[in-house]
Amino acid sequence: MTFAGHYAYFVTILLLMVGLFIVIARSNLIKKLIGLGLFQTAVYLLYISPGKLIGGVAPIVGEGFEVYSNPLPHVLILTAIVVGVATLALGLALVVRIKEAYGSIEEEEILGLDADDELKSRDRS
Amino acid sequence: MGAAAIGIARQRNLFGVVLLSGIYSFLMATLLVVLDAVDVAMTEAAVGAGISTVLLLGAIHLTGGTESKPIHKPWLPLFVVVVTGGMLVYGTLGLPAFSDPQAPIHQHVAPSYLNEGPVKTGVPNVVTAVLASYRGFDTLGETTVVFTAGIGVIALLRRRRPRQKFDDRDDGREGGK
């Protein structure tokens, strides 16, 4: 880990951008969720990497170690990971239901189906 | 890792995507170990490479495997993404450099955890001490999130008899009238 300065941040940002792009630009509902996961994991790095001190060790206190990495970001990110997977599970459950209700998991198609419904019901009434 | 991420963006076969995201998570976990975040690495490996992959595969199995070609040109999303990234680059330039021991995060709060945490809680793994005790309420919240997701999945995917499902769809039409 010799690269210093802000390099770590930039890697994080790149990952984050890719993730966000997938969420917004892709039409497949599952792929969107994967993008969302990517987006979230990038944030983990944003928290963890500044907590590292070169020469430090994991924050498990023991004899013979002086410098420890910052434990707080680890705690936060543990929570964030769990939240992320919970969201993913819920999102996937929704996708499964959508597939059953619409027969598709492409956003464009689903919105098209909804628009058709709207038109039909308007004609009827 | 970056390559894996971009691969996820470009690949249209969803199985491939899931596989790539598993690899990505594994790489992420390795990186986290390097960054001394062993607890996080362990969890990321279990969650990212394990649970998420299984979940995604299960979902794909239920819904079908390929993505259709995007219809729109991705200019607007690209713009949003670039603005977000730009803002972050701008923001991080104002932050302390990597591994700077003088950075505020190493000066405030964290030293107290490291110094008195093991003494007061009797737990040498400071991460556990902070997780379960200092910020125990966060973890209660986290457990509640898991609980919520679990109950939510039950609510969404509870088994229902075919006839009821038919009614459901019919109702859907009704509501749109």
Next chain:
Amino acid sequence: MSGSMALAGILATPLVGLVLVSLSGRWPNLREGITLSTAVVLFAQVLGLYGAVADGARPELVLLPMLPEVSLQLTAEPLGMLFGLIASGLWIISSIYSIGYMRGNQEGNQTRFFVCFAGAIFAAQGIAFAGNMLTLFLFYEAMTLITYPLVTHHGTDHAKKSARIYLGVLMGTSIVFLLTGMLATWVLAGTLDFREGGILAGQVGATGTAVLMALYMFGIGKAALMPFHRWLPAAMVAPTPVSALLHAVAVVKAGVFSVVKVVVYVFGTENLMSLGSADWVPMIAGYTIVAASIVALRADNLKRRLAYSTVSQLSYVTLAATLLAPISIVGAAMHIAVHAVGKITLFFAAGSIYTAAHKTEVSQLDGIGRKMPWTMLAFGVGALSMIGLPPAAGFISKWYILSAAMSAEHWTAVAVLVVSTLLNAGYFLPIVWRAFFREPPASDHHGDAHGHDHHDDHGEAPWPMVLAQTVTASLTIILFIYHEPVLKLARAVAGGD
């Protein structure tokens, strides 16, 4: 009974009436009995307050602490007293009239009609005795809303469309202009209480005052200052008793009443005079008087003609109030009372004609005076009052306004008054002449398949209607001879006591 208790009673009575009427919808006789007795009780209560207020007492009642800084409160002062008396007194008469009208024409939704009627009177009393601008505004909006169902009463597309104009103009002006003006007053003056000499005196410069003046004058859409007068003719789709009580008396008088009140108690006449910020208002009012009269002259529909006459007459009050001479305020206050009595007579007559003969156009009225002498006599008296000729009360108020204009050396106003008097004569007298001196059309009986619908064999209207219009016509003449009580209140408003 203390003054504040009386105020509470005045506000509560129509409300109780409203509830009872809505509950007794299944028994029409009971329902009408309640309406009438509520009206009588209310009038008695308002009358009971007269003595004290005329002697200078100003009873107050705080209703609710609406906002931390401003509460809803009632205060009885002479101008409000005057308006309260008119509205409640004429409610009795028009209740009698409405009963005849609604039954005679077999209208639907009669319960809703009487409920809204009571509601409108409730709002009118609230406006009359409002102790501050916020209270006035509350009841002002309440009146708009409660009269909306009356305008849409028939539920036809035409009624709905007209009601949209009605609501649109009244709500639009009151929200965009009046509310803004009121809030600005609050921010600038720190109070909304009505105070002698005006709360804005010394707080705002000439330009600011002029802007505020514009917000108030156009915001009080019920005063029908042009170009925001369109709602009044639109409201004529309502059944005639509504037009009579509400759109000749309660609603429109609420408008001009608010104008006078704002000029006297918010701006202060002397303050306005020294700033000169209101000089443009008489011009607009004068224009409205003349323009509306010309429209009235050309209108063939009787109610439309009356509506435009109302637009024009309302601007007399606005004109008088903004001439800013002490005597002109007296004229304005007098005119509120006088025009109310006169115009309600005219509308009553129009409704009688419609009920008895199903005629709505001026050109159909040839010779009708012979079949309906009482109605047309009452109409004649009302018309005289509008024109301002003795022995009708219109003469008195017009006299005050004219002399105010003279003393203020406002020659435009004088000219407007003269021209409008001629115009008034021009659109009212032909009707009277037509009714009494023209032959009824002869061809009606022959070859008309729907002869029955034309009611050519009609006589007078049902007796409650005739009674009502006779009473108001008599009042018009009585007020000419004996107007001391009204004058006393009007003088008190002008601060001449």
Next chain:
Amino acid sequence: MRLDVILRVLAKLLIPFAVMFASYVQFHGDFGPGGGFQAGVIIAAAVIFYGLIYGLPSAREVVPDVLVEAMIAIGVLVYAGVGIAGLLLGGNYLDYFVLDHDPVHGQHRGIFWVEAGVAITVSAVMLKIFYVFAGRRRDAGGEGS
């Protein structure tokens, strides 16, 4: 078929180890990496493994749905209950110091129960999600849609 047998035997052997590993992760969390969440995941994984090999119904027999749902709730209750215990013993919410005469022991006790709560909820939720997703496929097939 033979492969199947091998798997079954393997599973029988492996599952106890998995559970042991889970409890190691659970209790060793104080000294090394690990804790309730990770332990919960491993326990769930063991049962899921069992389910994959012996089939969903037999997994459901071993760990029935109702029990899983109850466990989801019980985990949260245990965690939040520790907090309430703190309240009742005169401390603030989630105050472990008051759980024992010795504050450090109190902390130990608190952390133990809290982690147990996490493990219970997490394992149950993971298992339930597996049940639901896996069960869904069968239902979807059964409906012939």
Next chain:
Amino acid sequence: MLSQHLPILLVVVPLLAAPIIVLLRRSFPSWLVATLASIATLAIALPLLARAVSEGVISYAIGNWPPPLGIEYRVDAANAFVAFIVSLIGVFVMPYCRRGVSSEVRAEEHYLFYAMMMLCLSGLLGILLTGDAFNLFVFLEISSLATYVLIAMGRDRRALVASYQYLLMGTIGATLYVIGIGLLYLQTGTLNLADLAVRLPAMGDPRATLAALAFITVGISLKIALFPLHLWLPNAYAYSPSAVSAFLAATATKVSIYVLMRYFFTIFGETVVFDARYTGVILLALSLAAMFIPAVVAIFQTDVKRLLAYSSVSQIGYITLGISLHSVGGLTAAVAHLFNHALTKGGMFLVLGGVVFRLGGSALDRMAGLGRTMPIASFAFVIGGLSLIGIPGTAGFVSKWYLVTAAMAEGQWWLAGAVMLSSLLAVIYVWRFVEVAYFREPPAGHPPAGEAPLSLLLPALAMIVACVWFGLDASWSGNMARAAAEALAGGWK
């Protein structure tokens, strides 16, 4: 002894109720527990509010760890007041659910529904009371996840898509928020909000602070549905079960608005947020756009639920307009409207729920002749509509009073005109309902529907009555709003 634990109890009571409900599984006991829990939260929120107003800031150290180390609950007049609003709405909505949900959610899923409601309530209250930036995120996620599920429980299949879209938007918003607080944490080393407020001016780098401000603002604005980030809201409100629409419309966005206000005024401070930056101007422009564009869209809706949803987006514009004035007066207006609009919109959605219960749908065409078939409900709905317009005598007028006087006091006279004009738009969309309900014949062939059952009607009426009551006597709510605004502007010192 109990009184000192009020802050935490407020959150833990509904949080405990959820697993208990899951254990109970039966519909009726679940409902009973949920209702009792929501009544309990109100019973806790009221004395808490009283204490916060009289004593100022109340700090509660969870786990007895001193604040920057442990998580702190920090209560003042502002969040206590919003917490009061949320629990009040809960008390109105929960009794309503018993009947309201029965027609929209299957009986064996009722306990899941109530558990979700409790989690949502607990999450929202947790967001309000916490004094820790990250803890806020955790509770934000609890409430969000519960919300997604509740929306997806709607009968229409479009509810699923609405829920999914909200899930994406909400998660992006929450993640942006996490990035924002990450940037703050990296500058100051603390997550405690009060500590942040102290340390940020001393240590923060302007670039990182600005970025953090941007991320937090955008992230929270997504949850607020601030125009143009509101796209998820109309569908989410329109297709979720009626009780859920009412609850969410009255609470979820309001809580997020509180968070935004807290960050703007207490954490970053006015100097960072408003002075020499365009935050105020941007917020003002967006608020104005929100006041007009969605209101116009609302006019053209054919479905009353969607109409109300768009109206919500528009009304949020009033609140953010109050924030953008960055004065105590403006904040008072914002908080007052938060309260008044919660009552109004919650009440209207509840009334509408009763109507949907009888008619089977919320299309405007179905409501023809409603004034005759359901006189009480339509009258109540119209009263709510008047409050949206801001007719005096309703709660909506009080907010308008505060908003416009605040704008005028800042010398922004033209804003007064803008507010008035936008309320004219409200007149139009409310009057579309009035004309259909009162002056159109009921469709032939439909059996005449009576009033909704009492268990639906009473809570709805109670809210509408409250809406009128607080319009006629706003001395209490006005004073509370003022106290809340002063608390926000005064910081957590």
